[in-house]
Amino acid sequence: MTEVEAALADAHRREWARVLAATARVARDLDLAEECVQEAYASAVTAWARTGVPDNPGAWLTTAAKRRAIDAIRRDAALRSRLPLLVVDDEEEPAHPEERDVEELSEAVPDERLRLIFVCCHPALAQEAQAALTLRLVCGLPVPDIARAFLVTEPTMAARITRAKKKIAIARIPYRVPRPADLPERLRAVLTVIHLLFTTGHTAPSGAALVRADLVDQAMHLARMLCSLLPDDTEARGLFALLLVTDARRATRVDEDGRLLRLKDQDRSRWDRAALAEADAMIVTSLRAAPPGRYVLQAAIASLYAEAPAYEQTDWPQLVALYDKLLQVWPSPVVALNRAVPLSMVAGPEAALAEVERLEGDERLSGYQYLPAIKADLLSRLGRPAEAAAAYRRAFDLAANEAERAFLAGQFAD
């Protein structure tokens, strides 16, 4: 890779969202903004080869993309007057961008990435569209890659993204950071999308590989970005910590043959200690700052699991206590189910089994493969192998990921 190629790849990863966010405000049209940013990156290949990589590649790209947007606005003024434009707040909008000097427009502006993130994750858009739009506009992932990540065809994904952009323009979803009163609710939507991207990548819902690394990396990138943009938000920090802890175990979740390893069988010496320490520091400060929310508590639970020198030495009573707190802020049947695992170590498998059987009545868990999987483990610990095998069989039938299916098949074959 040449120096220019390396600089461009780096600028794509680091600066795409910033460049697009700033350009979108001038272009007042997400498609036009995207086009201009793409052209700016393309023009950098020859320009940087000629003049060298600029000191501030992001600023260079932003100026280039904005200039293209302004040119397009001048050229297509008549066409644009008939199009619904992106709603941008008056006080921040240059009155007549076509008459303004480009250099003036590229002065230091406050970070606009938050605006872009909130527009992509607006609750008026379907959640799958929020996720796709975030990957396209905030992460700059090409449409074919997004289609692959969500296992749909490219035309389907392109149509989904186009439809979302149309709704933003026509329904007038504003290009704005929500006002403080709406922020908690709107932020929840953003965190949900990032979490969804991560979990989709972490245990790919179907297919051969357990981890789809590109999605995991993008989710981590987004979570880190959000933390830097909202440094005081404990839930943003909680989510980032949760992703760090979960991802720190990435290398040990499968063996050399791609077979799934349970937490108790994983090689703890290969966990990413630096990531775990970074997460732990965030969790500690977040727990101190405010009554902990869902992500902080989930991170604290994941971190406590990871902290123990060996599975047997896990602090089970503390885990049950954290799950109890989590159930208060997020009364999800999945949380209640996961609580059964430490409960079985504190109160015994019998008590945990009773809890799991109670949850079997909850129809929200009826297709959830981890319920029969946890039940099977409890039954086998209680010396009821036939019932355990039947439960593993049921989990196998519900699981779609090949690595998980292979693991479950091995359990009922034994």
Add this chain to the structure above:
Amino acid sequence: MAQYAILIYAHDSAHRLDATPEDTATCDAHSDELTSGGSLVLAYALTPRDMATSIRADAVTDGPFIDSKEVIAGFYVIEAPDLDAAIAIARTNPVVRDGGGVEIRPVHSGGFVQR
């Protein structure tokens, strides 16, 4: 500014022909609130579902077009700068806290016919 239509989905309309002012007090209060806020463009309260008649190619039938727990009990049009502002207005509709909900639809075009 843009116009948004707000469709009210409720178990049924409170506006029976024999409805007393008490029966429609919540709706009226909300309507007054929107009017004084300056966002209301027009508003219609509809009669209950029993009064609805639906028409398809093969038949004319009694009742709402879609057989569901909720019916459209009324609709109104507001003016708002963007969707977030429209959501903020629409979510104050009392039906939202009363088991129903509202649907926001950006208006494409329309208005009263000059006669």
